[in-house]
Amino acid sequence: MKYVDEFRDPELITKAAEEVRRLADPNRHYRLMEVCGGHTHAIYRFGLKDVLPANIELIHGPGCPVCVLPMGRIDDALSIATDSNVIFAAFGDMMRVPGTHGSPLEHKARGMDVRIVYSPTDAIKLAKMNPQKHVMFFAIGFETTAPSTALTLQRAKAEGLHNFSVFCNHVTIIPAIRAILDSPDMRLDGFIGPGHVSTVIGCRPYEWIARNERKPIVVCGFEPLDLLQSIVMLLTQLKKGEAEVENQYKRVVPWEGNRAALRAMAEIFELRPYFEWRGLGFISQSALRIREPYAEWDAEQRFNVPGIRVTDPKAAQCGEVLKGVLKPAQCKLFGRECTPENPVGALMVSSEGSCAAYYNYEHRKAALVTSLS
Amino acid sequence: MSAADEIEIPTGACHMCLAIPGKVIEVAADDPTSALVDVVGMRRRVNLGLLEDDRPVPGDWVLIHVGFAMSKISEADALDQMRTLEILGECEAAVQEVRGLGLEEIEEKQAP
Ligand code: SF4
Numbered sequence: 001m002k003y004v005d006e007f008r009d010p011e012l013i014t015k016a017a018e019e020v021r022r023l024a025d026p027n028r029h030y031r032l033m034e035v036c037g038g039h040t041h042a043i044y045r046f047g048l049k050d051v052l053p054a055n056i057e058l059i060h061g062p063g064c065p066v067c068v069l070p071m072g073r074i075d076d077a078l079s080i081a082t083d084s085n086v087i088f089a090a091f092g093d094m095m096r097v098p099g100t101h102g103s104p105l106e107h108k109a110r111g112m113d114v115r116i117v118y119s120p121t122d123a124i125k126l127a128k129m130n131p132q133k134h135v136m137f138f139a140i141g142f143e144t145t146a147p148s149t150a151l152t153l154q155r156a157k158a159e160g161l162h163n164f165s166v167f168c169n170h171v172t173i174i175p176a177i178r179a180i181l182d183s184p185d186m187r188l189d190g191f192i193g194p195g196h197v198s199t200v201i202g203c204r205p206y207e208w209i210a211r212n213e214r215k216p217i218v219v220c221g222f223e224p225l226d227l228l229q230s231i232v233m234l235l236t237q238l239k240k241g242e243a244e245v246e247n248q249y250k251r252v253v254p255w256e257g258n259r260a261a262l263r264a265m266a267e268i269f270e271l272r273p274y275f276e277w278r279g280l281g282f283i284s285q286s287a288l289r290i291r292e293p294y295a296e297w298d299a300e301q302r303f304n305v306p307g308i309r310v311t312d313p314k315a316a317q318c319g320e321v322l323k324g325v326l327k328p329a330q331c332k333l334f335g336r337e338c339t340p341e342n343p344v345g346a347l348m349v350s351s352e353g354s355c356a357a358y359y360n361y362e363h364r365k366a367a368l369v370t371s372l373s
Numbered sequence: 374m375s376a377a378d379e380i381e382i383p384t385g386a387c388h389m390c391l392a393i394p395g396k397v398i399e400v401a402a403d404d405p406t407s408a409l410v411d412v413v414g415m416r417r418r419v420n421l422g423l424l425e426d427d428r429p430v431p432g433d434w435v436l437i438h439v440g441f442a443m444s445k446i447s448e449a450d451a452l453d454q455m456r457t458l459e460i461l462g463e464c465e466a467a468v469q470e471v472r473g474l475g476l477e478e479i480e481e482k483q484a485p
Contacts, residue, residue: 038390045462066387091389091439092473118388118473119440121420141389141439148441151422196392199436199444223457251450252392252436258443261423352387 016228017051023235030056031187032234033324035177036194037064037352038222044361046224056231059324060354062176063194065141066093067346067353068277068322069169072308074099077138077167078107080303087113087130089123090138097349100310104138120152120166127156127164134163136299139170143200146170146288147261150268153290156297167299168290171275173197174205175286179277181213186323190234192227193219195249200265202257203245210243221249268294276309278346279318318345321354328358335359392436392443393458393467394451395419397429412437412471413455413464 024030034040040060043049049058062068078099081088088104095105095116108114113133117123123137139149149166156164173194180186193206198219206217216237220230230248237244247253268291275287290298299305312318315333320326328334328347338344340356347353351360395412397419406422408429420441421429427445429435434451435442446454458464 037387041387046460064387065389092469093388116473118470119420121440122473144443145389145439147423147443148420148439151420151441196390196438196443199392221457223460251453252444252446254444258423260425261443264423350387352390 013051013225013228016225016232019232020051020056020228020235021053023232023239024053024056025239026053026055028055030189030235030238031059031324032056032190032192032231033059033061033180033188034192034220034227035061035063035173036192036197037061037067037350037354038195039192039220039227040064040354040357041352042222042224042227044357046227047361048224048227051224051228052231058192059188060321060357061191062180062277062280062322063142063173063197064347064350064352064354065145065169065171066097066350068171068176068279069097069140069346070276070278071099071310071312072276073169074104075101075308075310076305077136077299078104078112079306079308080136080167080299081107081112081114083134084113085132085134087115087126087133087135088138089115089117089126089135091118091140092116093350094138094140098343100308120149121155124152124156124159124161124164127161131163134165136303137164137166139166139168142171142173142194142197143261143265144196146269147200147258147264150261150264153268153294153297154264157294162296165297165299165302166290168269168288170269170288171277171286172271172288173201175283176277176280177209179280179283179286180323181209181215183323185325188215188324189238190215191217192230192234193217193245195219195221195253198247198249198253198257200258200261203247203253203255204257206245210245214243216243216246218246218248219253221252267291278312279322281319312345316345318347318355321347328355331355388466388470389439391458391463391467391470392438392454393471394446394454395435395437395442396451397421397431397433397435397442399431400428408442410435410437410442413468415468415471417471 127135218230218233269288271285272287274284295301317331347355395410399409401407410419
């Protein structure tokens with residue numbers, strides 16, 4: 001496999017790193033935001049910061065669905081599931097995420113029927129296997145997982161499955177980027193665009209960032225070389241004073257996205273007028289809810305939802321970290337009150353949250369960096 | 374042991390954000406949206422509904438998110454993606470994820 005061997009070659013990485021250094025103007029400070037939590041994870045894992053010149057600063061964006069979900073949403077869903085007739089089904093990623101009175105896992109320990117599913121279609125199977133119970137699937141994710149939830153709802157309706165519903169927390173990436181660009185204390189030079197979200201939405205939805213905000217954005221893969229190449233592409237644009245949408249991750253992301261996935265989403269979901277993001281506050285038209293024809297399968301329309309709102313402790317500075325105003329370690333709670341085992345704020349919750357990624361990897365030199373030095 | 378210990382919680386990377394490559398083995402005769410796919414050495418039912426505009430056939434490689442094939446990719450890119458998972462330290466997470474797909478298996482695991 002020549003292609004793969006090529007990618008494996010640390011020489012290519014060294015070359016790309018040299019290219020970054022060559023392109024970066026030493027008199028300039030660059031602030032580039034990687035939108036996607038997967039990239040944050042990769043950046044820390046590879047110790048990419050150590051390969052980059054000091055004047056290139058990577059700001060970790062809002063693209064971790066678990067991190068940006070307000071605690072009140074978990075509380076709401078768990079309150080529905082206190083009914084012993086209800087099975088709470090969710091991805092494993094949700095199991096340790098704290099609600100006010102504990103995580104789904106802790107609720108299970110207290111007797112709630114909580115199940116892990118790996119796919120929303122497994123939640124449908126669960127409903128068929130437990131016809132006397134109601135299965136509520138806790139749906140979460142950006143455009144990467146929303147189409148799967150959409151097809152699952154289509155199927156539930158087509159099959160007339162009445163003991164199944166979805167508690168929908170799907171959010172969309174573009175309004176979050178807009179909110180970040182609109183925030184007054186934010187200054188960014190460009191974006192490393194999300195990889196898998198773009199598989200669905202394609203590259204066009206980013207065009208306003210280039211056109212109106214005059215910021216370059218490069219849709220990027222998840223290897224160290226992908227990240228370095230994307231940074232090279234961003235620096236090249238910045239050097240020429242250009243602002244374009246480019247696609248570094250062509251091997252997976254088609255420019256037009258996945259039309260079938262977009263169709264499914266459009267049929268099932270509509271935009272909520274507004275939705276609360278942990279750390280970012282309320283953002284208008286930033287989340288999806290289930291359309292009227294599917295109301296029977298919408299847990300929020302079917303059950304009494306208390307609409308719990310929980311504010312993060314005042315000392316938690318997740319918002320500032322999310323917007324790149326503070327580094328994770330600059331938060332007063334970092335590593336003390338707030339750790340991955342005992343997260344206070346959103347960004348410590350998932351391994352892709354920037355505080356957790358920083359905590360887990362910062363002091364661990366990745367093999368890549370060692371091999372380069 | 375508390376009840377919480379009975380379920381196997383996936384560890385490591387964010388599972389719902391994983392993209393796992395698989396090779397289509399067989400498309401169900403009665404349901405064109407359902408395929409048997411070889412994913413990291415295991416055979417699983419994967420939903421092809423999101424690729425209805427460009428249906429994969431046996432032998433094609435796809436990238437899978439939460440049990441749904443999201444894009445068709447080349448074999449070289451599939452192997453490359455496998456290696457991405459490897460260097461990201463996400464292989465174990467991918468194996469857990471794939472093992473979990475298909476509820477029958479989960480139920481067996483959860484049975485006392
Ligand atoms: S350390 Fe905890 S509280 Fe502080 S910003 Fe990070 S997640 Fe939020």
